[in-house]
Amino acid sequence: xxxxxxxxxxxxxxKLSAQSPIRQASLPKQAVFSMxxxxxxxxxxxxxxxxxxKVGTLLGEAGGFVSAPIYSSVxxxxxxxxVALDASDTRRMxxxxxxxxxxxxxxxxxxxxxxxxxxxxxxxxxxxxxKIKQAGIVGMGGATFPCHVKLCPPPGQKAECVIIxxxxxxxxxxxxxxxxxxxxxxxxxxxxxxxxxxxxxxxYIGIENNKPDAIALMTEKASKYPNIQVVPxxxxxxxxxxxxxxxxxIGRQVPAPPAIPINxxxxxxxxxxxxxxxxxVMKNKPLIDRVITxxxxxxxxxxxxxxxxxxxxxxxxxECGGLPQDTGKVIGGGPMMxxxxxxxxxxxxxxxxGLLIMNDKEAKRAxxxxxxxxxxxxxxxxxxxxPYLLAQVSSQHQWEKAETEDIVSCIECGSCSFxxxxxxxxxxxxxxxxxxxxxxxxxxxxx
Amino acid sequence: MNVILIAVIVLGAVGxxxxxxxxxxxxxxxxxEDPRIKEVSEVLPxxxxxxxxxxxxxxxxxxxxxxxxxxxxxxxxxxxGGQAVMEQVAGILGLQASAAAxxxxxxxxxxxxxxxxxxxxxxxxxxxxxxxxxGMGETQCQWGCLGEGDCEAACLFGAIKVNPATRIAEVDxxxxxxxxxxxxxxxxxIIELRPQGPKNRKVVVLCNNKDKGAxxxxxxxxxxxxxxxxxxxxxxxxxxxxxxxxHIDPDKCRLCRKCEDECPRGAIHAxxxxxxxxxxxxxxx
Numbered sequence: 001x002x003x004x005x006x007x008x009x010x011x012x013x014x015k016l017s018a019q020s021p022i023r024q025a026s027l028p029k030q031a032v033f034s035m036x037x038x039x040x041x042x043x044x045x046x047x048x049x050x051x052x053x054k055v056g057t058l059l060g061e062a063g064g065f066v067s068a069p070i071y072s073s074v075x076x077x078x079x080x081x082x083v084a085l086d087a088s089d090t091r092r093m094x095x096x097x098x099x100x101x102x103x104x105x106x107x108x109x110x111x112x113x114x115x116x117x118x119x120x121x122x123x124x125x126x127x128x129x130x131k132i133k134q135a136g137i138v139g140m141g142g143a144t145f146p147c148h149v150k151l152c153p154p155p156g157q158k159a160e161c162v163i164i165x166x167x168x169x170x171x172x173x174x175x176x177x178x179x180x181x182x183x184x185x186x187x188x189x190x191x192x193x194x195x196x197x198x199x200x201x202x203x204y205i206g207i208e209n210n211k212p213d214a215i216a217l218m219t220e221k222a223s224k225y226p227n228i229q230v231v232p233x234x235x236x237x238x239x240x241x242x243x244x245x246x247x248x249x250i251g252r253q254v255p256a257p258p259a260i261p262i263n264x265x266x267x268x269x270x271x272x273x274x275x276x277x278x279x280x281v282m283k284n285k286p287l288i289d290r291v292i293t294x295x296x297x298x299x300x301x302x303x304x305x306x307x308x309x310x311x312x313x314x315x316x317x318x319e320c321g322g323l324p325q326d327t328g329k330v331i332g333g334g335p336m337m338x339x340x341x342x343x344x345x346x347x348x349x350x351x352x353x354g355l356l357i358m359n360d361k362e363a364k365r366a367x368x369x370x371x372x373x374x375x376x377x378x379x380x381x382x383x384x385x386x387p388y389l390l391a392q393v394s395s396q397h398q399w400e401k402a403e404t405e406d407i408v409s410c411i412e413c414g415s416c417s418f419x420x421x422x423x424x425x426x427x428x429x430x431x432x433x434x435x436x437x438x439x440x441x442x443x444x445x446x447x
Numbered sequence: 448m449n450v451i452l453i454a455v456i457v458l459g460a461v462g463x464x465x466x467x468x469x470x471x472x473x474x475x476x477x478x479x480e481d482p483r484i485k486e487v488s489e490v491l492p493x494x495x496x497x498x499x500x501x502x503x504x505x506x507x508x509x510x511x512x513x514x515x516x517x518x519x520x521x522x523x524x525x526x527x528g529g530q531a532v533m534e535q536v537a538g539i540l541g542l543q544a545s546a547a548a549x550x551x552x553x554x555x556x557x558x559x560x561x562x563x564x565x566x567x568x569x570x571x572x573x574x575x576x577x578x579x580x581x582g583m584g585e586t587q588c589q590w591g592c593l594g595e596g597d598c599e600a601a602c603l604f605g606a607i608k609v610n611p612a613t614r615i616a617e618v619d620x621x622x623x624x625x626x627x628x629x630x631x632x633x634x635x636x637i638i639e640l641r642p643q644g645p646k647n648r649k650v651v652v653l654c655n656n657k658d659k660g661a662x663x664x665x666x667x668x669x670x671x672x673x674x675x676x677x678x679x680x681x682x683x684x685x686x687x688x689x690x691x692x693x694h695i696d697p698d699k700c701r702l703c704r705k706c707e708d709e710c711p712r713g714a715i716h717a718x719x720x721x722x723x724x725x726x727x728x729x730x731x732x
Binding site: 082083085089364365432435 | 566567570571572574576577580581582583589658659662
C-alpha cells in the first residue's frame with residue numbers, strides 16, 4: 001500500500017465520532033462572520049448596521065485575487081460591523097447578524113436531487129472557476145487557501161491530475177470520513193467539476209486505510225467514473241499534507257518553496273472542498289455551512305455537526321452534551337495542527353474542521369528536558385529537515401542560518417514535537433524562526 | 448652531527464626566505480586603516496549593544512570617522528556613552544558634538560494583574576514573540592505587555608525587568624542607557640524611547656490600546672479609551688489623539704500634569720515628581 005517516503009509519525013487515532021452520522025446543528029441566536037476566513041487579503045464588508053440579510057446574501061466582497069467573498073449563513077438583521085475575536089485568537093473585523101427566522105435567497109436550489117456534469121453540458125472551465133470564486137470556496141481541510149487560485153495555474157504550468165485529499169490524518173477528526181459515507185455521489189460530481197475546471201482527465205481520491213468503509217463505498221460509487229481512481233493509503237501522519245499526499249499518490253516530490261504542487265502537475269483539493277464545489281456549481285449555494293467534528297475523551301456525545309458558519313463554538317459544544325467538568329484546553333482543529341482557543345464565543349469559520357476538547361491531564365504539556373541528540377525528530381520530519389537544529393538557531397535568533405537550513409520548507413505538522421522524547425517545544429521555536437525568516441524574505445523582495 | 452647542521456641550515460634558510468616573502472607581501476598588499484577608527488573605538492563603551500544602528504562599537508567608530516569627512520556628527524549618537532563619549536569622539540575628529548538629548552525607555556502599559564486579569568494560561572515557550580504569534584495572549588488586551596520578558600533578555604545593562612507582581616516590564620532609569628534594544632525586540636512595540644526630561648521628570652500615557660473605548664474599557668481597567676479629555680486639558684497642544692489612543696509629545700509637554708488629573712482612566716502617569724498630594728503618592732514611579 002502506498003504512503004509518502006520521508007518521515008512521518010503514528011499518533012493514536014482516537015476517531016471517537018466515526019460512527020456518529022452528520023447531524024444538523026441548530027441555528028445560532030447571533031452569528032458572527034469574520035472577514036478573515038481565508039489566507040490572503042481580508043474580505044471587505046459590504047453591509048452596514050440595520051441591513052436585512054437572508055441566507056446566501058453577500059456580506060463581504062473579496063479583497064483581491066487571493067481572497068474570497070463571505071456570505072451570510074443566516075437570515076436576520078446586521079446588528080453591527082465591528083471587531084470580533086476569531087479563531088486566530090485576535091480581534092479582527094467581522095459582521096454581526098441577529099438571527100430571525102431562516103429565509104434563503106431564492107437563487108439557491110435547496111432540493112436533494114443529484115445533478116451530474118452530464119446533465120449540465122454547458123458548464124465549461126471558466127464558468128466553473130467563476131462560480132467557485134463567487135461562492136467563496138476555500139480549502140476546507142483547514143488551510144483555507146482560496147480554491148479558485150489553485151485552479152488557475154500560473155502561465156507555463158499545466159496540471160496533469162486532480163488529487164482529492166480525503167486522508168484526514170489528524171487524530172480525532174471524522175468530518176471528511178462521514179461526508180464520504182453520506183454524500184459520496186455529490187463528492188464525485190464535485191471531483192469531475194474540479195477536473196473539468198483545470199482541464200485534466202485524471203482524478204485520484206486518496207483515503208487512509210483506517211477508513212475501510214469509506215474506501216469501499218467510494219470505490220463502488222467511483223466505478224461509474226472511469227477517470228477517477230480511489231487510492232487507499234497506509235496510515236501515517238502527516239499524509240494529509242499537500243506535498244506528502246502528492247508523493248504518496250503519484251510518487252512525485254514537490255521541490256522546496258517557492259515551488260508549488262502545480263510545478264509537478266498536481267492540483268490538490270480537500271474532499272470537503274469537492275463537496276462545496278458541487279453545491280456551489282450545481283446548486284448555486286455559496287459556502288455557508290460545513291461539517292465540523294466536536295470531540296474529546298470527556299465529551300458526552302462526540303458528533304459530526306453540519307453547522308452554519310458564524311455559529312459560536314459554545315453552542316456546538318452544548319449540542320454535544322456541554323463542556324465537560326475536567327476541560328483543560330479547547331482546540332480549534334485537530335490535536336496535531338490545531339490551535340488552542342482563548343474563548344468559546346469564537347465563531348465557526350470556513351476552516352473549522354474540528355473542535356477538540358482535551359481534559360486537564362491531556363492538555364498539560366510536559367516539562368522540557370535537554371536535547372539528547374537522538375535525532376528522532378530528524379527521522380520524523382516529513383520534509384527532510386533537521387528540527388533540532390532549526391529550533392536551536394531560531395532560539396538564538398540566527399535568522400540567516402535558519403534560512404540556509406531551509407526553515408521555510410517546514411509545514412508545521414508538529415511531528416518533531418510529537419516524537420521528541422525530551423518533550424522539547426521544537427515547533428514553537430521553529431514557527432518563530434519561520435515567521436521571522438519569511439518576513440525577512442518578503443521585505444527583501446520588496447526592495 | 449653533520450646531518451643536524453644541514454637540517455638547521457636548510458630550515459633556517461627556508462624560514463628566512465618565507466619571512467622575506469611575507470614581509471614583501473605585507474608591504475605590497477597593506478590595507479590602510481584610518482588610525483582614528485582605533486582611537487574612536489577606544490573611547491566607546493564597548494557594550495556592542497547595537498543601539499546606534501551599527502554592528503557593534505567598531506562599526507560605529509568607522510561610521511563616525513566616515514561622517515567626519517562630511518563635517519557633521521549630527522546623525523550619530525552613542526546612547527550608552529551619552530553626551531560625554533560623543534564629545535570625546537568629536538574631540539578626536541576635531542568636530543563639534545551635536546547635543547543629543549539622552550533618552551530612556553518607557554513601557555507604555557499599566558495593565559496590572561488586577562486591572563487586566565489573565566483569563567487563560569499560556570503553556571508554550573515563555574517568550575513574548577512566541578506568545579504574541581499565537582494571538583491575544585493570556586489577557587483580553589491584544590496591545591499590552593505580555594510579561595514574558597523578551598525585553599529583559601535583550602537588555603545588556605540589566606535595566607529592564609518584568610515585575611512578577613504586575614507582570615509588566617519595568618525600567619530602572621538609573622541603568623537604562625536608551626540604546627533601544629528592548630524597544631526593537633518587543634513584538635507589540637510597547638516600549639518607547641523618550642527624552643529623559645528635566646530632573647528625569649516626564650508625563651506619559653502608559654497604554655498602547657488602540658481599540659475603541661467600549662472595548663478598551665472591558666479589556667483593562669487602566670486603558671486609554673481615546674476620550675480626548677487630556678487633549679482639551681492641555682494648554683500646550685502637546686497631546687495628540689491617534690487611533691483611540693492619546694500620545695504626549697515630549698518636546699511640547701511642559702510637565703504641568705493637568706492631563707494626569709483629567710484622565711478618567713488613570714492611564715497618564717507622571718514620573719519622578721515630588722509627592723504633591725497624599726492620594727497620588729502611589730502613582731509616583
